[in-house]
Amino acid sequence: MNRDAMLAQLKEQQIFDIVIIGGGATGLGAAVDAASRGYRTLLIEQYDFGKGTSSRSTKLVHGGVRYLAQGNIKLVKEALRERGWLLKNAPHLTSVQPFIVPVFSWWEKIYYSVGLKMYDLLAGKLSLGNTLILNKKETLAYLPSINPQKLVGGILYYDGQFNDSALCTSLAITAAKHGAVILNYVKATGFIKEKEIITGVELEDTLANDQYAVKAKSVINATGVFTDAILHMDQPTHELLVTPSQGIHLVIDASHFKGNHAMMIPKTDDGRVLFAVPWQHKIVVGTTDTPIHVIDIEPKPLAEEIEFVIEHFNRYTNASITRQDVKTVFVGLRPLVKSNNIGSTALLSRDHTLVVSPSRLVTITGGKWTTYRKMGQDAVDNAIFVSKQTHKNACRTQTLAIGNELEKQRAIESIIKDCPALAELLHPQYPYIKAEVVYATRYEMAITVEDFLARRIRLLFLDAKAAIEMIDLVAVLMANELHKDSNWVLSQKHSFETLAQQYLLT
Numbered sequence: 001m002n003r004d005a006m007l008a009q010l011k012e013q014q015i016f017d018i019v020i021i022g023g024g025a026t027g028l029g030a031a032v033d034a035a036s037r038g039y040r041t042l043l044i045e046q047y048d049f050g051k052g053t054s055s056r057s058t059k060l061v062h063g064g065v066r067y068l069a070q071g072n073i074k075l076v077k078e079a080l081r082e083r084g085w086l087l088k089n090a091p092h093l094t095s096v097q098p099f100i101v102p103v104f105s106w107w108e109k110i111y112y113s114v115g116l117k118m119y120d121l122l123a124g125k126l127s128l129g130n131t132l133i134l135n136k137k138e139t140l141a142y143l144p145s146i147n148p149q150k151l152v153g154g155i156l157y158y159d160g161q162f163n164d165s166a167l168c169t170s171l172a173i174t175a176a177k178h179g180a181v182i183l184n185y186v187k188a189t190g191f192i193k194e195k196e197i198i199t200g201v202e203l204e205d206t207l208a209n210d211q212y213a214v215k216a217k218s219v220i221n222a223t224g225v226f227t228d229a230i231l232h233m234d235q236p237t238h239e240l241l242v243t244p245s246q247g248i249h250l251v252i253d254a255s256h257f258k259g260n261h262a263m264m265i266p267k268t269d270d271g272r273v274l275f276a277v278p279w280q281h282k283i284v285v286g287t288t289d290t291p292i293h294v295i296d297i298e299p300k301p302l303a304e305e306i307e308f309v310i311e312h313f314n315r316y317t318n319a320s321i322t323r324q325d326v327k328t329v330f331v332g333l334r335p336l337v338k339s340n341n342i343g344s345t346a347l348l349s350r351d352h353t354l355v356v357s358p359s360r361l362v363t364i365t366g367g368k369w370t371t372y373r374k375m376g377q378d379a380v381d382n383a384i385f386v387s388k389q390t391h392k393n394a395c396r397t398q399t400l401a402i403g404n405e406l407e408k409q410r411a412i413e414s415i416i417k418d419c420p421a422l423a424e425l426l427h428p429q430y431p432y433i434k435a436e437v438v439y440a441t442r443y444e445m446a447i448t449v450e451d452f453l454a455r456r457i458r459l460l461f462l463d464a465k466a467a468i469e470m471i472d473l474v475a476v477l478m479a480n481e482l483h484k485d486s487n488w489v490l491s492q493k494h495s496f497e498t499l500a501q502q503y504l505l506t
């Protein structure tokens with residue numbers, strides 16, 4: 001996947017069957033779906049793939065135990081099916097994660113064991129393992145860091161886990177493999193219309209400041225919390241669809257929470273779910289659900305959110321972490337679909353919503369990462385229908401393999417063979433090597449130091465200080481690949497360091 005080659009294709013292509021705005025989970029899912037069915041597909045992302053919400057999730061491929069408690073069986077069943085398929089289609093980026101819900105009364109034990117047995121049953125053949133009821137001793141063996149006071153036992157159940165932004169890259173590569181034109185750092189700036197119907201999109205390459213106009217038979221708006229901005233670009237009087245809700249995660253060293261099992265607290269003081277999940281040799285703790293009114297691509301954590309997560313983690317474990325123990329804080333915005341009668345965002349629908357505008361713009365939003373494939377399928381089905389395009393192949397994504405893991409390993413080996421010094425580590429405490437920078441720049445469209453450190457490897461999300469310590473090496477290696485000068489290296493160092501400071505609490 002090479003950006004210059006993609007730009008050349010953009011200039012050559014007379015007309016696209018489907019143009020997708022937004023390179024997060026939803027847009028990339030739609031691009032894989034459309035391209036693998038044989039439609040001429042273009043996807044544009046204004047920043048990097050996954051820079052928005054799709055790199056900031058709790059990293060769970062899940063049916064949503066919480067939605068079961070709300071009685072939303074259909075949503076849970078659909079998500080469990082999607083969970084099973086994703087684990088099969090992208091084994092290199094997903095895994096099975098055991099969870100334990102600690103219980104503090106007999107009533108809780110019965111309630112959660114019934115619920116979690118049902119959760120497993122609903123997964124049917126795609127179950128990831130049997131739900132088990134544990135006594136106190138067993139619970140303490142699986143969760144050695146849990147606070148034993150008042151503990152009665154626990155329920156063990158299984159869900160999926162994944163690397164969210166790496167899946168974005170893999171989906172982009174998969175769509176490209178099926179012929180899609182996929183571009184990061186290209187923004188949709190306007191629509192071209194004939195008789196009120198969208199017939200094309202105006203684009204800006206934000207790196208070169210070049211403007212383009214492409215013809216499109218249909219356009220999909222998959223822009224997450226930016227959905228309303230695109231709807232207004234189409235129709236300035238459009239009613240607001242999305243209510244953003246902020247969620248933060250703190251990442252701490254694994255020494256604060258030992259073992260391989262994750263902890264799930266279904267109901268904290270204010271009714272939220274709290275997770276402590278082992279991920280990439282660290283522990284991810286979160287999250288919050290705070291309604292917000294300003295949409296920022298780099299949202300900031302609120303002091304009370306940080307306090308909430310630290311206080312609850314310490315309450316349920318033997319740890320006594322402080323802000324100093326936090327290696328990284330990362331923040332995401334949920335694109336929840338608006339309901340005019342509800343005060344709390346925790347109650348808004350997590351199901352996805354699809355809207356077709358009079359201009360034939362197809363907007364898809366809401367949902368969750370786990371259901372990205374189904375969202376992509378629904379968006380493409382509707383785009384084809386409203387633009388009256390002839391049907392090509394049927395949707396194939398239920399069984400379509402995602403990514404190019406084997407090719408990647410071979411390419412990295414070949415980079416090292418050509419230059420053995422590239423096998424060196426980038427940081428003494430982490431396993432990443434220099435050849436990965438070269439690979440990501442050559443084949444994964446990493447354009448900035450941030451693209452590499454935040455989303456191709458996940459160091460900004462695991463240890464922001466270590467990520468800052470790597471800037472020099474990464475910037476120089478990337479400059480070499482991209483034929484950039486020392487001014488570029490300096491400006492990359494400055495912008496990444498400024499950004500990474502926001503992920504640090506000290």
Ligand SMILES: Cc1cc2nc3c(=O)[nH]c(=O)nc-3n(C[C@H](O)[C@H](O)[C@H](O)COP(=O)(O)OP(=O)(O)OC[C@H]3O[C@@H](n4cnc5c(N)ncnc54)[C@H](O)[C@@H]3O)c2cc1C
Nearest residue numbers: 022024025026046052053054058060188224247332369370
């Ligand atoms: C705190 C938190 C935890 C979560 N945890 C989980 C979880 O564990 N499991 C799960 O299944 N789900 C989870 N979710 C939900 C999931 O992350 C989101 O539903 C999903 O990432 C949304 O993807 P998206 O593609 O719709 O939006 P985004 O990822 O935000 O993508 C939209 C993209 O559109 C781009 N864009 C906007 N305007 C333009 C334009 N004019 N031109 C070009 N591009 C544009 C943006 O830059 C952005 O990258 C979580 C969400 C949050 C906030």
